[in-house]
Amino acid sequence: MKRMNDWKRRRLIVSPEFQWPIVLKALLLAVLVSGLFAWSTFYFMWKSAISSGNLSLVSVLFQPGLWIGWGICLLGCLILSGFFLLKLTQRVAGQMHRFEKTLDQVLSGNGGKAIYTRKADYFHDFEACLNRYLNLEN
């Protein structure tokens, strides 16, 4: 008898080899772009403080509190972004995992059952196609 877990996608990480590279690359990009913008904002503020003769603002720019707070803010954003990216990739990986399971059943000669994926999943055309093939096989 098939367990319910084989059909439901409750795990956030369905296919680590597919999901992690995407998540890590996007997070690396987020870190790089955040760093670039922090540097350019720092430069913009420093330049305007120098040109206006506001030297105490320059000293604030070098305070550790500013950069520690910025780091904490970035870290919090990255954690949330990572979770969001895992959800995004799960929508693809979960669906493909479901298709692959059905193909395994067909290949092992058990005959695959019709595939139903989530409404928010992407590749419904592919799903319909596979179902047509399964109907033909069964």
Place this chain on the structure above:
Amino acid sequence: MHYRKRYVIHKRFQFDFTMKILAVVFAPVLLCTLFFLFYLQMKGWMTGMASGSLINLGFIFSFLLRALPVAFVILIFSIFFSHRIAGPVNRMQKACEHLAGGQPVSRITLRKKDYFHQFATKLNLLNDPAKTIGSTL
């Protein structure tokens, strides 16, 4: 050899993917920049050195000027990246359409950097008369 020249294959998926990657990259940028400005403003008020708001028109303009090229680069990156997902799916969908129509299907060959190679291997096995999963896995 199989060539995929179009970069937008599955519009809905690729548009959604691209927008979400843009959001994921720009959300930390926006929040960190706001924190940066908020911190400076607070310190400025505390020490009495800030003569006006740090978020002025000049800053917003310079921020947008920096954001637009970066957004464009991320857009290109996301389209290339989503193409590695949508391309194989499109190729396998076409193969599956042929299978469902009882037509012969040529062997699916994916690019080295594409995803779902294992899935393609299994789909290729459906064309194999032996249809044994143990023979390749």
